[in-house]
Amino acid sequence: MTRTHSEAFKLKMVKLYLEGGASFNRISREFNVDRSLVRRWVTRYRHHGLKGLEPATKHHYSPSFKLHVVKCVTRDGLTDRQAEARFNLRSTGLIGKWLVQYHSGQLTKPLSETKRAAPMAKKSVDLPPADAPERSLSQDELIEELLYLRAENAYLKKLDALIQKEKAAARSKKRKRSKG
Known part of the structure; x- marks a missing residue:
């Protein structure tokens, strides 16, 4: 069962950490909260302020936003966690899905052409053959x-x-x- 924490509770954990009074481990033990959650809240707060601590809601991201995130991840070498914090995403799992869509060509098509992939569908990356004539x-x-x-x-x-x-x-x- 997943627990949801109030914004006030999250803010309290963030302030404890940022004021230097406690480590992630200490906060985690003291308040019975997973250490990675506290770290995630601190990172989101640093990037987005109170908005980063708002409860997760169902959000549909546009293909252009997904493409922007994927390009930033590949260009800047961001980890999933870094990208999640930078773009205020609610799950690191989204980035992996978007990378699959990008490699399959779904993110480069107009919105009307994109279709939802079947669950657990295998995606392959189409690379030019090794003996193809060089192009820029x-x-x-x-x-x-x-x-x-x-x-x-x-x-x-x-x-x-x-x-x-x-x-x-x-x-x-x-x-x-x-x-x-």
């Missing part, structure tokens, strides 16, 4: 490609490490059997 790419396209290649590289490294670990375990198992 925009900075956003280069950043997008770089992020994709970094993720692919990290995935392959982890896969290779897993394979090596399994091979080592199999060799070790083989040795134990041959000794016994």
Whole structure:
């Protein structure tokens, strides 16, 4: 069950922290509130004042706003938490969804063409083939490609490490059997 906290309560926690009287951990223990919540309230308050502490409401963001957030995240290298605080979003999960929409091309289409994606639909990133003739790419396209290649590289490294670990375990198992 989720609890909602009043603006006055949130403001009290923020003031305790900002006045230097208590750490996130102390406030969290003393008032039985998750540490990350207190940190989130402080960050929102720093960025937006009292408006950042208002209760969450259902909000529909325009495709142009989503595109602006995604471009800021990729251009400035913001974490989801930083972007959530900067743009006063109510969930870090929104940014991941918007990145998927951006990579699938949904955020660049006019509003009338965008359709809600099926839940848990797999999205693929369409990159130009490696042997395609060189063309000048925009900075956003280069950043997008770089992020994709970094993720692919990290995935392959982890896969290779897993394979090596399994091979080592199999060799070790083989040795134990041959000794016994």
